[in-house]
Amino acid sequence: MTGLSVEEAITRAHQEEWARVVASLARRFGDLDVAEDATAEAFVAAVERWPREGVPPSPGGWLATTATRRAIDRLRRESQREAKHRAARIVHDDSPAEPTGAVEDDRLRLVFTCCHPALAMQARVALTLRLLGGLTVGEIARAFLVQETTMARRITRAKVKIKAAHIPYRVPSPDDIRERLVGVLAVVYLVFDEGYLASAGDEAVRVDLSDEAIRLGRLLRTLLPHDGEVAGLLALMLLTDARRSARVSRTRELVTLDEQDRTAWDRDRIAEGNALLHERIKVVAAGGDPPGPYQLQAAINAVHTNAPSSRETDWSSLLALYDQLTLLDPSPIVRLNRAVAVAEVGGPAVGLAEIEPLVAALDGYHAFHAARADLLRRLGRDGDARVAYDRAIGLAGNPAERAYLTRRRDLLAG
Incomplete structure (x- = not known):
């Protein structure tokens, strides 16, 4: 150092x-x-x-x-x-430790311990974010859209349950590993997501977290080389992270996908992500399992990264992929992202009609208000757009994102 x-x-x-x-x-x-x-x-x-x-x-x-x-x-x-x-x-015994799993990595063992099925899913993810990523309780609470005190209790209860149930510290056997995999993948992706766009603090991105998530994704790929969702998650992270260097301007403002310098994207990571997707396409075509949520999200990112320019993005293909994803995961956030694609295909009024019903579920989520503000702006409803931008700025924890939203709000008429 x-x-x-x-x-x-x-x-x-x-x-x-x-x-x-x-x-x-x-x-x-x-x-x-x-x-x-x-x-x-x-x-x-x-x-x-x-x-x-x-x-x-x-x-x-x-x-x-x-x-x-x-x-x-x-x-x-x-x-x-x-x-x-x-x-x-x-600790004073210098003899080699007994093997504890298929992959000899302490951090991966810790992920599987924290993701034991005896724990509730949200507790698994939260505990691993705390112990593996070193995130504060407040940062994890924002990722889950819950109060900090609620998250603190959840983490404490999870640790107590691990101790009381004598949950072993090891990578599980092949017989029970798939039962635990859903939670592990969710953990790794949330660690990546926090690194890709930090929810709090002075840093716009936390490269250490996104790199750690990709490293864990590669280890999972080694452990389960034929699992489609493991490959899909790794492809998703690689394709998303490939845009890292173009996402924040020199003035520390977020640069949206349509404004990014695509020559600055990491072509090696894009190629690796595409290769993983092409491998999965061959498996599905040969009668393998249909793509899961991570594979579909990776395919969505591939459409974006493979477009020569923002104007050449194939929004119809994106909407079709979002339609498939919504069938598997009809969560409000997935529906919000689908609405953005709907707006690009059918116009901002159609997209706004898709977004408005989500307010009850996503009123505390800054990206909902940011997307709504943009559609209102495109419809010429500057007063309503300003209110929505203000709400998004108040909820955003990332400084680069706040700077971008503030500039967009200040460009409105009046």
Whole structure:
């Protein structure tokens, strides 16, 4: 981390090492609270000591060692719990650990532990976002459109249930892995989504999270090379992330898809994503399972990324794909995205008619108000558009997105 200030080094270490340290301690001690608390204490120690002593040559190693010591100290203090003492002594054993799954990766094991079917789906996703991605409770709450206190209780209950049910820390066997896969894919995609467009904080994007999600997607692909939705999720993330460098302007404003410099897109990632999709098309054509939601979303992104320009986007094909996706997932957000495609094919009035009924479900979602504002603007209803932009700006947590919405609002007449 040469050239970084101490504060920047600590921030970078948190982004790069948090999940690795938590997952490593979870494997060693089998206790998520111990793992998370000890890791947090290690970062507190870094904040206190690195300004005086300097950033260590290996920040990750320093944090892991410090967190391990803090965990051992905590377990020793709980002298009445002999089982915990035995767990602490295991740390001093230098013999190789027994295999715990098909893929030897602590973070992937942590994902499967947090996504155990004994937990409610939302709890699985939220807990893994906290422990794997290091997101704050507030950031996770915004991703779920719930109150922060509600999310805090959900995460606490999930950790208590893991401990009480003795849920093992391992990648599951082939017999039960598919039962857990839906939750794992949801976790990985939400981690990616938070990195692609951060819901809070000063950074527009969190490259560490999107890169981590893609890395996990590749590991899942190694684990389940013939699963269509695993391939679809990886393709979706690659095709979306390919546009990363063109999504935020030099003035730190969000650049929408139709205004992006397509020459700045990552062609290697686009090619890899397209290759995964073409492989799935061949499998489906040969009688394989029909495409699932992630494969359809990847196909939607492929239509966008393969268009030479925004004007040449095949909106009719996009609408057909959204029609298929809505049959599988008729959620309000999918219907909102479909309405945008409807507006491009049938005009803004038709799109607005599709969007309006979603207000009850999406009134707290900034993208709903942003899409509605744009359609109102296109219809010449500037007063109504301004109100909708104001609502979207008030709800948006991303600074680049707020800057874009503010500029669009300020361009309205009057």
